[in-house]
Amino acid sequence: MHSPEHNHLLDALPAADQERLFPHLKLVTLPLGSVLYESGDTQRYIYFPVDSIVSLLYVLKDGASAEIAVVGNDGAVGVALFMGGMTMTNRAIVQSAGVAYRLTSKRLEQEFARHGTLLHVLLRYTQALITQMAQTAVCNRHHSVDQQLCRWLLLALDRLKSNKLIMTQELIANMLGVRREGVTEAAGRLQRAGVIEYRRGKITVVDRERLQLMSCECYEVVRDETRRLLPERPRE
Amino acid sequence: MHSPEHNHLLDALPAADQERLFPHLKLVTLPLGSVLYESGDTQRYIYFPVDSIVSLLYVLKDGASAEIAVVGNDGAVGVALFMGGMTMTNRAIVQSAGVAYRLTSKRLEQEFARHGTLLHVLLRYTQALITQMAQTAVCNRHHSVDQQLCRWLLLALDRLKSNKLIMTQELIANMLGVRREGVTEAAGRLQRAGVIEYRRGKITVVDRERLQLMSCECYEVVRDETRRLLPERPRE
DNA sequence: CACGGTCCGTACGCCGCCGCACGGAGTGAG
């Protein structure tokens, strides 16, 4: 059914590392909306999503929020564990339900101390994460809600098997850090343009190519840089 | 005159590491506006600023830009070298002239392979950098130009000895990713409020406390998190 | 001292997004 190799980072490890590490991975289900860690929490696990998607969400004191990165089977949640900080100033919340493999911080530490491939893979992934955050920052500054909605849909789509996602406009608004009505209008335009269809929390992308054309450059930059840093192993 | 220990990261190393490393550091002067690396460039050095300040600037295809992080004697420029990516998607530009110590990528690699304190210090600093980028992203989304100008001035001030900075409103606008006129108006308000004084590219902060009050929470969050991750060694 | 260039002040129209409010449509539970 599920296998650790469905996560790209775990898949990138040499066989010897996999044999040593995989027995310690625990498969957990991540229900929609569950919080993997809160700002300032000491994190206990690192998560390697398989078919789930996790948002790194920053919540301001007044309750306003903005997504700073999104993690799927291309990455891992909990980089603070090996960076040395143990906590982060953001929240990790499940955006799309699914499963993930998790590793205890202790076991991760041991594996890290070996200075093997896992370290290098995780560091490269962290750089990809940095790229995504930087791009989010500049995108928040310069691009319209319409463009950002396209970008966001593409990011989600790449991390799912299907072209359907379960997500209300209200939640998307929280992620993008804009009003719900703004998302309604942007999504309405996309629907009228025949790019997506949606209905009460279910969005279907029907014309991915045009979605990409209507998006800002930010999506492609992040995607290309992630591929550069972590090329997918060709599946035999 | 200058010493590597004026950079907090280098200062945090144990004596043995310093003795091994410091002979390989080269003191270089960084003139205002010089570019340490460009987006996509293979970086040759890692820089440890002493009294200079370097901006990590993202430049969009259409020329619009936004600062994603600022580095002074609290950090290092060129984290991609040890993250494994070798290049980044942004530009590193000198925002305040001064000097820095630099290390060749090769020497850094050798030092990194020892898995000593430098590795841990740089990883912790990278996490602080991530925090700063995340905060920048959410700040770009939710806070006014006035607040962001305050935050930006405080970030610069913390990395300088004096309360004066050489910086035109035009350049600040590039950093914040807003119009020059927007900065003019925000700075005018600050001047009328008696918080700063400025005149043709020279800004003097006269009431730092009030500047902090008028800033958004983003400044303090980043400052506190950086202190948590990299506490300054008490100078004997 | 005059001149050219940089830097800053101000003004105007415009647009995108915000905040608020309300209503309708779809959905699930009883």
Next chain:
DNA sequence: CTCACTCCGTGCGGCGGCGTACGGACCGTG
């Protein structure tokens, strides 16, 4: 089937920041 609730559509006033334009003030240089 009905009711309560969630989710989405729409409208309106307001504002903050954008683009543009112009002019004045302050230098540094010759």
